Each structure stands twice: as C-alpha cells, then as structure tokens.
Amino acid sequence: MSKNFDVIVIGGGPGGYIAAIRAAQLGFSTACIDEWKNAKNGPAPGGTCTNVGCIPSKALLQSSEHFEHAGHAFADHGIEVKGLGLNLERMLGRKDTVVKQNNDGILYLFKKNKVTFFHGRGSFVKAGADGYEIKVAGATEESITGKHIVVATGSNPRALGNAPFDEKLILSNSGALSIDAVPKKLGVIGAGVIGLEMGSVWRRLGAEVSVLEALPTFLGAVDEQIAKEAHKLFVKQGLSISLGVKIGSITSGKKDVTVEYTDDKGAPQKAVFDKLIVSIGRVPNTIGLNAEGVGLQLDERGFVAVDADCKTNLPNVWAVGDVVRGPMLAHKAEEEGVAVAERIAGQHGHVNFNTIPWVIYTSPEIAWVGKTEQQLKAEGVAYKAGTFPFMANGRARALGDTSGMVKFLADAKSDEILGVHIVGPMASELISEAVVAMEFRASSEDIARICHAHPSLSEATKEAALAVDKRSLNF
Ligand code: FAD
Ligand code: NAI
Numbered sequence: 001m002s003k004n005f006d007v008i009v010i011g012g013g014p015g016g017y018i019a020a021i022r023a024a025q026l027g028f029s030t031a032c033i034d035e036w037k038n039a040k041n042g043p044a045p046g047g048t049c050t051n052v053g054c055i056p057s058k059a060l061l062q063s064s065e066h067f068e069h070a071g072h073a074f075a076d077h078g079i080e081v082k083g084l085g086l087n088l089e090r091m092l093g094r095k096d097t098v099v100k101q102n103n104d105g106i107l108y109l110f111k112k113n114k115v116t117f118f119h120g121r122g123s124f125v126k127a128g129a130d131g132y133e134i135k136v137a138g139a140t141e142e143s144i145t146g147k148h149i150v151v152a153t154g155s156n157p158r159a160l161g162n163a164p165f166d167e168k169l170i171l172s173n174s175g176a177l178s179i180d181a182v183p184k185k186l187g188v189i190g191a192g193v194i195g196l197e198m199g200s201v202w203r204r205l206g207a208e209v210s211v212l213e214a215l216p217t218f219l220g221a222v223d224e225q226i227a228k229e230a231h232k233l234f235v236k237q238g239l240s241i242s243l244g245v246k247i248g249s250i251t252s253g254k255k256d257v258t259v260e261y262t263d264d265k266g267a268p269q270k271a272v273f274d275k276l277i278v279s280i281g282r283v284p285n286t287i288g289l290n291a292e293g294v295g296l297q298l299d300e301r302g303f304v305a306v307d308a309d310c311k312t313n314l315p316n317v318w319a320v321g322d323v324v325r326g327p328m329l330a331h332k333a334e335e336e337g338v339a340v341a342e343r344i345a346g347q348h349g350h351v352n353f354n355t356i357p358w359v360i361y362t363s364p365e366i367a368w369v370g371k372t373e374q375q376l377k378a379e380g381v382a383y384k385a386g387t388f389p390f391m392a393n394g395r396a397r398a399l400g401d402t403s404g405m406v407k408f409l410a411d412a413k414s415d416e417i418l419g420v421h422i423v424g425p426m427a428s429e430l431i432s433e434a435v436v437a438m439e440f441r442a443s444s445e446d447i448a449r450i451c452h453a454h455p456s457l458s459e460a461t462k463e464a465a466l467a468v469d470k471r472s473l474n475f
Contacts, residue, residue, distance in 0.1 A: 003142070003143065003144045003145060004029075004130060004131075004144070004145045004146075005028075005029045005030060005031045005116070005144060005145070005146045005147070006023070006028035006029045006030065006146070006147050006148060006344075007019075007020070007023040007028045007029070007030045007031070007146060007147070007148045007149075007150065007341070007344060008030075008031045008032075008033065008122070008132070008134055008144060008145075008146030008148070008149050008150070009023070009030070009031070009032040009033070009149075009150040009152055010033050010122040010134070010149065010150070010151050010152065010153060010289065011032075011033070011034060011047065011122075011151065011152035011153040011154055011321070011323075012032050012033070012034025012036070012045035012046065012047060012106065012117075012152075013034075013046065013047020013048055013049055013050070013152060013154045013321060013322075013330075013333065014046070014047060014049045014050075014321065014330040014331075014333045014334045014337070015047075015152035015154070015320040015321025015322070015323075015333030015334065015336060015337045016032060016034065016047070016150065016152030016153075016320070016321070016337065017032060017034075017045055017046065017047075017106050017109070017110070017337075018333075018334040018337040018338060019150045019152060019320060019336075019337030019338070019340055019341050020032035020110070020113075020115045020150075020337075021109055021110075021113045021115060022337065022338045022341035022342065023115075023150075023341040023344065023345075024113040024114055024115045025113060025341075026341055026342070026344075026345040026347075027345075028148075028341075028344070028345070029116075030113075030114075030115045030116070031115065031116040031117070031118060031144060031146065032045070032110065032115050032116075032117055032118070033117075033118040033119075033120060033121075033122035033134070033136055034047070034117070034118075034119065035119070035120055035121045035122075035138070036051055037119075038100070038103065042119075043103070043107065043117070043119040044099075044103045045103060045106040045107060045110075045117070046099075046102050046103055046106050047154050048154050048155065048173075048322070049330040049333075050099060050102045050103060050106070051099060051103075052173050052174040052177055053173065053330070054330050055098060055099055055102050056095045056096075056098070056099050056177045057173075057177060057194075057197055057198065057201070057361070058361055059094065059095040059098045059099075060091070060092075060095055060177060060201045061197060061200065061201055061361050061362075061363075063091045063094065063095070064091075064200070064201045064202075064204035064205050065204065065363055067084075067086060067204060067205060068204040068363075070084055071084055073400060076400060077400065086182070086205060086206070088180065088181065088182065088205070089180070092178060092180070095177070118136045118138065118142075118144070119138045119139070120136045120137050120138020120139070120141075121136070121137045121138070121288050122134050122135070122136055122289070123135050123137070123288055123289055123290040123293075124149075124289060124290045124291065124293055124294040124296065125143065125290070125293070126293075126294065127294055127314070128145070130145050130147070131145050131146050131147040131148070131149075131316065132145065132146055132149050132294070132316075132317070133145050134146060134149065147316060148316045148317075148318065148344050149316065149317045149318070150318045150319070150320060150337070150340055150341075151286075151289065151296075151304055151312070151317065151318070151319040151320075151323060152319070152320050152321050152323065152333070152337065153284075153285045153286060153287075153289060153323045154284075154285050154321060154322045154323055155282040155283060155284050155285050155322035155323065155328055156282060156283055156285045156287075157172035157173055157174075157278070157279070157282055157283075158280050158281045158282055158283050159172070159278060160189065160247065160250065160278055160280065162249065162250055163250040163276075163278060165278065166252070169252050169255075169256070169257045169275060169276060170250070170252065170257060170276050170278060171275060171276065171277045171278070172277075172278065172279075173194055173198070173277075173279065175275075175277075176194070176198040176202075176277045176279075177198070179202070179275060182202065182205045182206045182207050183202065183207050183273070183274035183275040184207065184208060184274050185207070185208050185210070185271075185272065185273045185274050186199070186202050186203075186207040186208065186209045186210070186273060186274065186275050186276075186277065187210055187212065187257065187259055187271060187273035187275070187276040187277070188209060188210070188211045188212065188276075188277045188279060189211075189212050189247060189259070189276065189277070189278045189279065189280060190211075190212075190213060190214075190278065190279040190280040190281070191211045191212075191213035191218060191219070191241055191243070192219075192279060192280070192281065193279075193360050194277075194279035195211055195213075195277065195279040196211070196219075196234070196239075196360060196362050197360065197361055197362060198277055198279065199211055199239055199277070200234075200237075200239070200362045200363065203237065203238055203239055208238075208240075209238075209239055209240065210240040210242070210271060210273070211239060211240065211241045211242065212242050212245045212247065212259070212261060212271075213241065213242065213243050213244075213245065214244070214245060214246065214247070214280075215243065215244070216243050216244040216264060217243065218230075218231045218241065218243060219231075219360075219366075221358075221372075222360075222366060222368065222372065222421070223368060223372040223373055223374070223407065223419070223421040224372070224373060224374050225373065225387075225407060225421075226366060226368070226405075226407060226421045226422070226423045229403075229404060229405065229423050230362070230364070230366050230404075230423050233364060233403050233404070233423075234362065237363075242263060242264070243264055244263070244264030245261045245262065245263055245264065245269075246261055246262045247259065247260075247261045248260040248261050248262065248268075250276070255274070256272050256273060256274055257272070257273050257274075257275070257276040258270060258271070258272050258273075259271050259272075259273065259276065282322065282328055283302060284298075284301070284302050284303045284304070284322060284323045284324075285322070285323060286298060286302065286304065286323065291304070294314065295313070295314065296312055296313070296314055296317060297312065297313040297314075299325070303323060303324050303325055304319035304323050304324050306318070306319050306324045306325070309339075309340075309343055309349075310324065310336055310339065310340050310343075318340045318343075318344070320333055320336035320337050320340055321333030321336060321337070324336070326353065327356060327358070329356065329358070331356070331357075332351070332356050335351045335356075336351055339351050352439065354370065354438070355369055355370070355435050355438045355439050356369070357369045357431045357432070357434075357435050359427065359428040359431065361428065364401070364403045364404045364423050364424045364425055364427065365422075365423070365424070365425070365426065365427035365428050366422070366423045366427060367421075367422045367427035367428050367430065367431035368419065368420065368421040368422065368431065369419065369420055369431055369434050369435050369438055370409070370417065370418050370419030370420060370434075370438055371409060371418045371419040372409075372419060372421065373385065373409060373419075375419075376409060376418060376419070381411070381418070382411070382412035382413065383409050383410060383411060383412055383418060384409075384410050384411075384412050384415075384444075384468050384469075385407065385408065385409050385410075385468065386407070386408045386410075386444065386464050386465060386466065386467030386468035386469070386470075386472070387405050387406065387407045387408075387464055387467055388405060388406050388460050388461075388463035388464040388466075388467050388472055388474075388475055389402075389404070389405045389460075389475065390402045390403060390404050390405060390406075390424045390425065390457070390460055392460075392463075392474050392475040393455075393457060393459060393460045393463075393474070394454070394455040394459075395455040395456050395457050395459070396424070396425060396457060396460070398455065399425060399457075401424075401425040403423070403424060403425075404422070404423035404424030404425070404427070405422070405423060405424060405460075405464070406420070406421075406422050406424065406430070406460045406461050406463070406464035407420070407421040407422070407464060408420055408444050408447075408464045408465050408467070408468050409421075410443065410444040410468050414443065415443035415444055415445055415468070416441055416442070416443055417434070417437055417438050417442055417443065417444055417447070420434035420437075420438070420461075420464075422434075422461075424457070424460070425457060426457055430457055430458060430460075430461055433447070433458060433461055434461070444465040444468040444469070445465070445468075445469065446465075447461065447462060447465035448462060448465040448466045448468075448469065450462065459474075463475065
C-alpha cells in the first residue's frame with residue numbers, strides 16, 4: 001500500500017469523512033485517519049455526530065416520543081394501550097444499533113470510493129519536500145505523507161471548572177445518551193440545544209427535569225417570538241426552566257449531585273439531582289495533533305485559524321467543521337469538507353453561511369434559516385413579517401399536533417425572504433423549502449404563488465408567506 005497520498009484527512013466525523021469521499025471522487029489518492037473506538041476497540045468513524053451526537057440523540061428522541069405518544073396521545077386517537085412499559089435497555093440497544101449501522105455505512109463508503117482508512121490518532125511530524133509527514137498511532141504506528149492535509153478533528157464538551165465529567169453522576173452528551181435507569185430527578189445546566197434535546201428525552205421517559213440557564217433570555221439566538229412560544233410549550237410539557245441563574249458549588253455524593261446556585265433574583269438555591277447533565281457548549285479539539293510542532297496557528301479561543309476558504313496559515317493545510325469558526329453543525333462541517341476538496345482540485349467550492357439551517361429536535365421542533373426579527377431591528381433593516389399558526393392547518397389537526405407557527409420575514413421593499421422561523425411539527429423537514437427559497441433569493445410572493453399539496457404541513461409555509469402581504473386564506 002502506498003504511503004504517499006494526495007490528500008490526508010485527519011478526523012472522520014461529518015467534516016472529515018465527507019471531505020475524504022469528495023477528494024477521492026475528484027481523483028485524488030486519499031486517506032482518512034480517525035481514532036474513535038467502538039465498545040470492542042474497533043473503528044467507529046462518523047465522529048461526535050455519529051457516535052455521541054446527532055444520530056444517537058435523534059434515535060432516543062424518536063423512541064421517547066413514541067413512548068410519550070403511547071402513554072398520552074394515542075387515547076385521543078381511540079387507541080387504548082394497556083400495560084404500557086419501558087424497556088430502557090432495549091431502547092438504548094436500538095440506539096447503539098443505529099449508531100453501528102452508520103459507522104459501518106461510512107466504512108462501506110470509504111471502500112466504495114477507494115479512500116484508505118487508518119484507525120488511530122493522526123499527528124503532524126514535519127513538513128518536507130513531498131508534503132507533510134503524518135504519524136498514525138493506532139494498534140501499530142506508521143508514517144504516511146500527504147500533499148494536502150485537511151484537519152477535521154471536531155470538538156469536545158466544555159466542562160464546568162468545578163465539576164469535571166465523571167459520566168456517572170456528572171454527564172456530558174456521551175453519558176446523557178447512555179443513562180441506564182431513568183433518573184427520578186435530572187438536572188441540566190445550560191438551556192441550549194443539547195440541554196433541551198436531552199432534557200426532553202429523559203422527561204418523556206419519566207424524569208423530573210430541571211434546566212438551569214445562566215442567561216436571562218431563553219434561546220437568545222432564536223427569533224424572540226418563536227423562542228417565547230417554544231418556552232411556553234416546553235413548560236406546559238413539564239420541563240422546569242430557570243433563567244438567569246448563577247451556578248455555585250457542585251458536590252457529588254455517592255448517588256446524587258447537589259448544585260448550589262443563585263436564582264434570577266439573586267436568592268440562594270440548592271437542588272439535589274440523581275444525575276446532572278452539563279451542556280454549556282463545546283470546545284475545539286486539537287489534542288494530540290502536534291499543531292505547535294509544525295506551527296499550525298490556533299486563534300485565541302483554540303480553534304484552528306482559517307480564512308473564508310478554510311485555508312490555515314500553513315501551505316496546503318486546510319481545516320473544516322467544529323474545529324474552526326462558525327456554527328458547530330454537522331451539515332456545516334460537511335459543506336466545508338466538500339468545498340475544501342473542490343478547492344484542492346482548483347474548483348470553486350462555496351459555503352453560504354447565510355443559508356445554513358438550524359434545527360432543535362424537541363417536540364415541537366424549532367427550525368430556522370436567515371435573520372431573526374431582533375437581528376433585523378438591530379441592523380436597521382426595514383422588513384415585513386407574516387405568521388401562520390399550525391392550529392389553522394388541516395394536516396396538523398389530523399396529526400393531532402397543532403402547536404406552533406411558521407413565520408416569514410421579508411425585505412420591506414424588494415420582498416426578498418430574509419428569514420424563516422418555525423416552531424411546530426416536522427419543522428426540521430419544512431425548513432428545507434425556506435433554505436432553497438433563500439438560496440435562490442426568492443421573494444415571499446414566490447412561495448405564496450407556488451402550489452403546495454393539500455393537506456400538508458407545508459401549506460402553513462405558503463400561508464405564512466401570504467401573511468407577509470396580509471392575505472393568508474385560512475386564518
Ligand atoms: P466530529 O464529529 O467531532 O469528528 C471529529 C473526529 O475526529 C472524531 O471522530 C475524533 O475522534 C477524530 N479525531 C480527533 N482528533 C484526531 C486525531 N488527532 N487523529 C485521528 N482522529 C481524530 N449537529 C447537527 O447538525 N444536527 C444535530 O442534530 C446535532 N446533534 C448533536 C447532538 C449532540 C448531543 C452533540 C454533542 C452534537 C450534535 N450536533 C448536531 C453537532 C455535530 O455533532 C457536530 O457539529 C459535528 O459532529 C462536527 O463534525 P466534525 O467532523 O467537525 O467533528
Ligand atoms: P449551546 O451553545 O447550544 O448551549 C449552551 C447553553 O449553556 C447556553 O444557553 C449558555 O448560555 C448556557 N451556559 C453556558 N455557561 C453556563 C453556565 N456556567 N451556567 C449555566 N448555563 C450556562 O451548547 P450545547 O447545548 O452544549 O451544544 C453544543 C453545540 O452542539 C450546539 O451549539 C450545537 O452547535 C451543537 N448541537 C446541535 C444540535 C442540533 O443541531 N440539533 C443538537 C445538539 C448540539
């Protein structure tokens with residue numbers, strides 16, 4: 001096997017494995033190195049996303065939603081369930097199977113595309129005439145050389161200074177996906193994406209969930225009207241959300257964790273939890289890469305410093321995904337991976353940061369693309385807004401899920417769509433239409449004039465677009 005490659009990708013998460021596949025498709029001899037191990041110490045490519053992120057969290061969100069529906073929503077449909085029970089071991093086992101199917105899928109794709117896979121840790125050794133020498137430390141140690149290197153080493157959960165993760169009582173996303181018995185009382189620090197998704201899973205399975213958030217506003221990055229609606233719905237479901245708290249001491253006992261904090265009025269509070277999830281953001285991962293050894297520049301926050309094209313300070317060294325600036329999202333990492341492979345081939349890879357969708361997979365889901373109303377106000381942009389509630393949508397009524405709304409924001413003069421925000425059923429799927437529309441710089445009238453299937457949730461999108469011009473038909 002040749003040890004010299006045109007492209008070596010370090011990291012096999014969505015940024016790395018997609019970059020490797022695209023580079024191979026473009027005719028480059030390509031290697032991908034990934035160190036993630038499965039329970040049997042075998043390779044488990046796919047990174048955070050596949051192993052302890054997007055995929056397992058969505059598997060558990062789905063399972064727990066079925067459980068909640070069977071317990072609370074089926075009766076309404078005339079379906080009587082007697083003796084409903086929870087087999088958590090099986091639920092977690094199914095999640096693990098879904099993860100493994102994705103790991104295996106990536107290994108298959110590497111074979112299909114002739115990407116050489118190395119299982120182990122990749123680190124820079126030195127730059128030479130043939131490119132960069134990379135050491136791979138796995139079951140054995142070997143040295144390979146690449147003309148181009150793509151760093152895609154991802155991110156790790158941020159811990160609280162006084163409460164390191166032990167994954168038994170104080171859990172990161174990894175531990176939160178594998179709790180082996182439903183905790184009676186679950187604490188969550190951080191009401192961000194992970195806190196709300198994982199909090200929802202365990203609440204649906206029976207835990208009493210308390211979320212403690214430092215900021216005084218709920219989901220500050222989300223359109224205010226949408227965030228308010230979501231907050232109301234989550235509280236109604238039974239999530240306890242305390243905003244504006246200041247976390248103090250965190251003490252682990254034998255079987256529980258005590259968190260002392262001050263509430264939004266400054267009053268001291270104390271809570272005892274069976275488990276505590278800490279989800280306060282993630283930090284870039286450059287551990288073991290020997291960035292300093294070759295002079296790869298990091299920024300002040302520890303991200304690999306890159307320009308708009310994902311070029312680092314070193315010639316022919318690129319970086320993509322969570323380890324560089326921008327939103328920590330799998331699809332952003334993938335887009336950067338493709339763009340970098342195409343740039344290496346002399347093509348014009350492009351990532352449009354203005355049309356990257358966000359989705360929070362709670363129930364109802366929250367999804368958005370483009371600007372929020374508060375951003376447009378702050379930027380002094382004149383805009384028109386239109387909203388349409390799912391309550392007035394026939395398909396939502398038939399589904400039995402009428403919570404939430406679709407909201408359009410369009411330029412006051414040109415009518416170009418500036419942002420679309422959804423809280424409601426299947427928001428994750430509905431947002432795609434808005435992304436396509438914004439990518440093609442459509443106006444709200446364009447969407448309003450398109451024929452949408454009836455009955456479908458997407459009619460709420462069309463109606464919200466009509467509402468921009470104050471002429472929705474069904475509300
Ligand atoms: P990663 O996926 O972190 O992959 C990096 C890989 O590189 C890892 O396999 C790591 O082991 C490997 N590696 C690191 N250093 C080395 C080295 N020196 N040598 C060899 N290998 C190395 N995003 C979404 O878009 N949608 C979601 O629904 C979603 N859900 C999430 C849920 C949770 C609980 C979490 C934690 C994250 C979620 N994310 C989601 C975020 C998403 O997982 C990340 O944005 C995405 O995984 C980033 O991809 P990446 O390729 O940059 O890095
Ligand atoms: P986050 O950035 O979404 O949320 C962290 C929250 O913790 C914020 O609200 C922040 O104000 C709060 N916080 C920070 N320090 C705190 C403290 N000391 N005390 C109390 N609260 C504190 O980060 P999270 O949830 O850890 O997720 C990390 C990233 O992973 C996300 O930003 C996202 O990029 C990605 N992700 C994406 C998902 C999706 O796309 N559906 C799902 C899960 C994660």
